[in-house]
Structures are given as structure tokens and as C-alpha cells.
Amino acid sequence: xxxxxxxxxxxxxxxxxxxxxxxxxxxxxxxxxxxxxxxxxxxxxxxxxxxxxxxxxxxxxxxxxxxxxxxxxxxxxxxxxxxxxxxxxxxxxxxxxxxxxxxxxxxxxxxxxxxxxxxxxxxxxxxxxxxxxxxxxxxxxxxxxxxxxxxxxxxxxxxxxxxxxxxxxxxxxxxxxxxxxxxxxxxxxxxxxxxxxxxxxxxxxxxxxxxxxxxxxxxxxxxxxxxxxxxxxxxxxxxxxxxxxxxxxxxxxxxxxxxxxxxxxxxxxxxxxxxxxxxxxxxxxxxxxxxxxxxxxxxxxxxxxxxxxxxxxxxxxxxxxxxxxxxxxxxxxx
Amino acid sequence: xxxxxxxxxxxxxxxxxxxxxxxxxxxxxxxxxxxxxxxxxxxxxxxxxxxxxxxxxxxxxxxxxxxxxxxxxxxxxxxxxxxxxxxxxxxxxxxxxxxxxxxxxxxxxxxxxxxxxxxxxxxxxxxxxxxxxxxxxxxxxxxxxxxxxxxxxxxxxxxxxxxxxxxxxxxxxxxxxxxxxxxxxxxxxxxxxxxxxxxxxxxxxxxxxxxxxxxxxxxxxxxxxxxxxxxxxxxxxxxxxxxxxxxxxxxxxxxxxxxxxxxxxxxxxxxxxxxxxxxxxxxxxxxxxxxxxxxxxxxxxxxxxxxxx
Numbered sequence: 001x002x003x004x005x006x007x008x009x010x011x012x013x014x015x016x017x018x019x020x021x022x023x024x025x026x027x028x029x030x031x032x033x034x035x036x037x038x039x040x041x042x043x044x045x046x047x048x049x050x051x052x053x054x055x056x057x058x059x060x061x062x063x064x065x066x067x068x069x070x071x072x073x074x075x076x077x078x079x080x081x082x083x084x085x086x087x088x089x090x091x092x093x094x095x096x097x098x099x100x101x102x103x104x105x106x107x108x109x110x111x112x113x114x115x116x117x118x119x120x121x122x123x124x125x126x127x128x129x130x131x132x133x134x135x136x137x138x139x140x141x142x143x144x145x146x147x148x149x150x151x152x153x154x155x156x157x158x159x160x161x162x163x164x165x166x167x168x169x170x171x172x173x174x175x176x177x178x179x180x181x182x183x184x185x186x187x188x189x190x191x192x193x194x195x196x197x198x199x200x201x202x203x204x205x206x207x208x209x210x211x212x213x214x215x216x217x218x219x220x221x222x223x224x225x226x227x228x229x230x231x232x233x234x235x236x237x238x239x240x241x242x243x244x245x246x247x248x249x250x251x252x253x254x255x256x257x258x259x260x261x262x263x264x265x266x267x268x269x270x271x272x273x274x275x276x277x278x279x280x281x282x283x284x285x286x287x288x289x290x291x292x293x294x295x296x297x298x299x300x301x302x303x304x305x306x307x308x309x310x311x312x313x314x315x316x317x318x319x320x321x322x323x324x325x326x327x328x329x330x331x332x333x334x
Numbered sequence: 335x336x337x338x339x340x341x342x343x344x345x346x347x348x349x350x351x352x353x354x355x356x357x358x359x360x361x362x363x364x365x366x367x368x369x370x371x372x373x374x375x376x377x378x379x380x381x382x383x384x385x386x387x388x389x390x391x392x393x394x395x396x397x398x399x400x401x402x403x404x405x406x407x408x409x410x411x412x413x414x415x416x417x418x419x420x421x422x423x424x425x426x427x428x429x430x431x432x433x434x435x436x437x438x439x440x441x442x443x444x445x446x447x448x449x450x451x452x453x454x455x456x457x458x459x460x461x462x463x464x465x466x467x468x469x470x471x472x473x474x475x476x477x478x479x480x481x482x483x484x485x486x487x488x489x490x491x492x493x494x495x496x497x498x499x500x501x502x503x504x505x506x507x508x509x510x511x512x513x514x515x516x517x518x519x520x521x522x523x524x525x526x527x528x529x530x531x532x533x534x535x536x537x538x539x540x541x542x543x544x545x546x547x548x549x550x551x552x553x554x555x556x557x558x559x560x561x562x563x564x565x566x567x568x569x570x571x572x573x574x575x576x577x578x579x580x581x582x583x584x585x586x587x588x589x590x591x592x593x594x595x596x597x598x599x600x601x602x603x604x605x606x607x608x609x610x611x612x613x614x615x616x617x618x619x620x621x622x623x624x625x626x627x628x629x630x631x632x633x634x635x636x637x638x639x640x641x642x643x
């Protein structure tokens with residue numbers, strides 16, 4: 001098990017100086033210095049940053065309203081008014097892509113923070129540190145969940161939970177007088193978030209647990225225990241910082257697949273609901289859920305390619321970043 | 335080792351029971367009253383109540399679960415709500431076979447492209463070919479099937495007329511080529527990644543250096559010492575490929591119009607046909623768990639270095 005303090009490089013990709021030749025200037029600065037040498041990874045990080053920024057700034061940089069239809073200008077190619085053309089209903093594709101990215105950004109970030117980071121890391125810490133019964137229960141639950149093929153479980157959860165969640169939201173709307181809870185898209189985010197939750201925590205839990213199992217026997221942890229340090233303090237102050245590196249790598253690999261899951265769910269009509277734009281909804285609408293993919297690609301490629309290019313770039317870039325981080329942070333792991 | 339295998343064999347049925355309970359529970363949480371759904375517009379409160387009694391829906395949850403398991407063990411997963419009078423097994427069976435065939439061809443493609451390419455990339459580490467292969471495969475891996483599928487059809491079927499554009503004619507017909515490629519290419523990318531990593535791992539071992547210094551030929555070292563050992567970790571990956579059979583080809587089957595599980599699964603979702611839906615998830619789980627069990631046990635037998643306590 002590698003902790004985050006060593007600095008030898010396994011040497012995949014670009015060659016680079018080994019750690020001793022770098023001046024001593026703190027772990028994370030070293031990491032950044034090594035990461036920066038990987039040009040493709042830096043480019044990927046920049047692209048991801050730009051895509052996410054587009055999503056966050058959607059309300060500012062939109063050129064139209066994402067619902068606004070123009071029936072006199074449908075299926076129109078790109079021009080100066082509609083930068084990426086218009087769709088079947090004359091809606092501006094550029095605006096819808098940007099809003100679609102926002103949806104993806106919101107969902108990936110919230111799912112990751114609640115599922116992977118909060119649930120996964122805490123469970124992993126607890127299971128690895130206390131072992132015994134707690135570990136057995138947590139690990140067995142995880143095993144049951146991982147017994148299901150990912151996408152089927154996500155689809156089943158989304159399909160069964162949605163009506164319940166919508167019902168609850170409507171009740172809240174009725175009893176509190178807050179309107180627009182269902183139409184605002186919060187319900188969609190909740191459904192997707194909950195559907196992705198069981199899958200997002202388990203991988204992280206297993207990773208953290210493995211690390212903690214090794215770390216809890218480390219001498220400095222034993223020393224901390226001998227001095228009477230409280231358990232939460234040992235967990236969060238002494239063990240957690242040493243688990244951060246593999247967690248970062250796992251997050252960068254995981255974000256791409258979470259984003260793709262959302263796209264697939266929305267493509268099938270189980271995720272984000274129209275009129276709210278999502279990349280998956282756009283792909284699903286344009287191709288009539290896959291039926292007209294070929295004719296659309298032939299006749300109006302921009303309608304299909306605009307949302308797909310974003311998904312493609314996101315998955316590719318996150319994988320490149322993950323690879324680079326893996327080399328930089330966990331030189332000998334795996 | 336024997337103890338490990340025994341423990342795995344004992345845990346598997348428990349795991350499957352728990353998984354089945356989860357699926358069963360989701361089915362009960364699911365909206366819509368099965369009796370009402372079956373009666374459709376003929377539903378009156380009395381009829382619904384009578385059918386509920388007939389279907390055993392008024393029994394307590396544990397009893398219904400036990401009945402569900404008992405029936406499932408006999409291959410009876412209930413009746414579809416939408417295709418009245420049709421058992422879920424008779425609906426899924428033939429379609430599942432189509433999907434399995436498609437995925438077998440896809441896996442063969444993924445393995446025959448992925449393994450040699452991964453090995454080659456590892457052997458060429460340090461040259462420009464290694465990153466070129468890795469990055470190309472990653473580009474293909476990230477390419478969404480929403481795009482790959484129509485692109486392949488446009489190019490090979492519409493433009494070149496090499497193969498039919500869509501449809502299904504069994505795993506030995508030309509129609510299988512494009513959909514299998516669509517699933518197989520991203521799969522190959524995964525195999526390249528892992529084969530490359532595990533080959534690099536083996537190349538660094540001392541016994542490889544020893545073999546070379548004994549004067550063994552490149553071919554013998556490659557074949558006997560490197561490939562054989564590098565392939566071991568790949569075995570685990572095959573389990574995940576099995577997992578993909580029900581889920582991974584959903585979109586691809588839709589676009590190519592293949593009569594596999596996809597259409598049925600999606601119709602089940604939109605028509606709230608929960609017996610069909612839960613059966614899918616359950617069958618998927620059984621396939622995945624059994625595949626992993628077989629692979630884990632095979633692993634302990636093939637690799638004598640593994641000594642599990």
C-alpha cells in the first residue's frame with residue numbers, strides 16, 4: 001500500500017525528473033509540478049474547466065431561452081443567430097447544450113459529494129478502522145449492491161423511485177405553498193442522485209477501507225492511540241490525509257462514468273425531464289430514442305454531434321486526468 | 335484454498351437471496367397496483383379486490399417474498415402485466431439468448447483486438463507508439479455509442495454497402511458485425527489498458543530478466559514467461575464483461591434494431607411492467623454473481639501463488 005509521501009515515478013507517458021531532483025517544497029506543490037509536465041493532462045484539465053465553466057455560466061452566456069421555440073426556423077444549420085443551429089422545434093442548440101452541461105455539472109458534483117466523498121469515505125474509514133462486525137455489515141451491503149449490473153440497477157431505481165419522489169414533492173408543494181418544486185428540476189436531480197447513490201459509494205468505500213486496514217497498523221497511528229488521542233481525531237487527522245491521494249484518483253475516474261450514467265438515464269427518459277435540457281435528453285429527442293440515429297447523423301449532424309462532443313470530451317479528459325493523477329500520486333499502486 | 339472455495343460457495347446463495355430481496359422490495363415499492371394494471375379499464379373496486387386476493391397480493395410481505403423465491407427457483411418469475419397471460423421467463427428467454435450471442439461476438443472482438451494491442455504497447459514502452467496506442471484507445475473508449483453506432487452504419491452499410499444496416503440474423507450472420515464492433519471497440523480499450531499494465535508489471539519481474547540472460551529467444555520469453563502471467567489478472571475482468579451483457583448493449587440494440595432484451599426492458603419500464611423489470615435485474619445479478627464465482631475459483635486453481643487464508 002502506497003502512502004502519499006513517496007515520489008518515485010512508474011514512468012508511464014512522459015519522462016520526467018525523479019523526486020529527489022526537485023527542491024523540497026511540500027507534497028502538493030511537488031504533485032502539481034509533476035502533473036504540469038504532462039501536457040495532455042494539462043490540456044484535458046483546461047478543457048474540463050472550460051466545459052464546466054460553460055455549464056455554470058449558462059444563464060449568462062445563453063443566446064436564447066432554452067425553451068423558446070421558433071417554428072419558422074426549425075432544423076436550421078449553424079448561422080450567426082443560432083451558433084450551433086436549431087432543433088426540430090426551432091430551439092437554439094447552443095443554448096440547450098450549455099444548459100445541458102449545467103445539469104450534468106450539478107448532478108455529478110452533488111452525487112460525488114454525497115455519495116462518494118461523504119458516504120464512501122466515511123464508511124471506508126469506519127469499516128477499515130473498526131473492522132469486525134461493522135466492517136462485515138458495510139462490506140456485505142456493498143457486495144449485494146455490486147451484485148447487480150450497474151446500468152440495470154440505476155434504471156430500476158430511477159423508474160421505481162421517481163413517482164414516489166414526485167408524489168412527496170407535490171405534497172410538500174401543497175402543504176407549504178411553495179410552487180414550482182416539481183417543475184424546477186430539483187425532483188429530477190433528486191431521482192438521479194438517489195439512483196446513482198448505491199453505486200457511487202461502494203467503490204470508494206472499498207478503496208478507502210483497504211488503505212485504512214494497512215494504515216491502522218502504522219506506527220504513527222499506534223503512537224497516537226498510545227497517547228490517548230480520540231478515535232475521531234485519529235481517523236480524520238492522522239489517517240484521512242494519507243488516504244487523500246487514492247481518493248482523488250478515484251474521483252477523477254469516477255466523474256466521467258457518473259456523467260455518462262446521467263446521460264444514459266436521461267436518454268431513456270428516466271432522468272431529467274423535458275423541457276429542462278440535458279445532454280441525454282437532447283440525444284434522445286433528436287434520435288427518437290435511437291430509432292432515427294442514422295438519418296439524423298446524415299441530415300443534421302450538428303444536432304447529434306453538439307451534445308455528443310461534450311460527453312465524449314468529458315469522458316476522455318477525465319480519464320486522461322485520472323491516469324496522470326494516478327502516476328503522479330500513487331507511483332507504485334496497482 | 336478449499337476453505338476459501340467452500341466459503342465462497344456458501345456465501346453465494348445468501349448473496350443471491352439478499353439481492354433477490356432487494357429486487358422484490360423495489361417491486362413492492364414501485365407505484366401502481368398490479369391488479370389494477372392487469373385489469374386495465376375493466377377495473378372496478380370489487381374486481382381489483384378479487385384479483386388481489388387471487389394473486390396473493392394481500393398476504394404479508396415475508397410470505398410473498400418466500401413465494402417469490404420459491405417460484406423463482408422453479409424458473410417462474412411471474413406474469414407480465416402488459417403481455418397478459420405471458421410468463422416473464424417466456425418473454426425474456428429468447429430475447430436474452432439474442433443479447434448473449436451479440437455480446438459473445440463483441441467480447442471475442444474486444445479480446446482479439448485488446449490483448450495483443452495491450453501487450454504490444456507495453457513492449458514498446460518508451461517509444462512514441464505506446465502513448466499513441468493508449469490515447470487512441472482512450473478516444474475510442476470515450477466515444478459515446480450514440481455516435482459510434484450511426485457512424486458505423488452510415489459508413490459501412492449506407493456508403494460502402496458491405497454489411498446490412500440493421501436487423502438480426504444470429505451470431506454467424508454479417509448483421510452481427512457492426513453492433514458487435516460498437517460494443518467490442520470500447521471493450522477492447524479496457525482490455526488494452528489492463529493488458530498493458532499487467533504486462534508492464536510482469537516485464538519488470540526478475541524471472542523475465544533471468545530468462546533473457548539465459549539466452550532464451552524473445553518469442554519463448556514473450557509466450558512462456560510474459561503473456562501467460564500477464565493474462566492472469568485479465569481473468570477478473572471477464573467477470574465484468576459478463577455483467578455488461580444485460581446492461582451494456584441496451585442502447586446498441588435499440589439503434590441497430592436487434593430483437594434482444596433492450597426493447598422489452600424499456601417497454602417494461604415505460605409501461606410499469608414490474609415483473610419483467612425486476613426479472614431483468616435479478617437475472618443480471620445471478621449472471622454476474624455466478625460469473626464472478628467461477629472466475630474467482632478458477633483463479634485460485636490457475637494461479638498457484640494465490641494462497642487465501
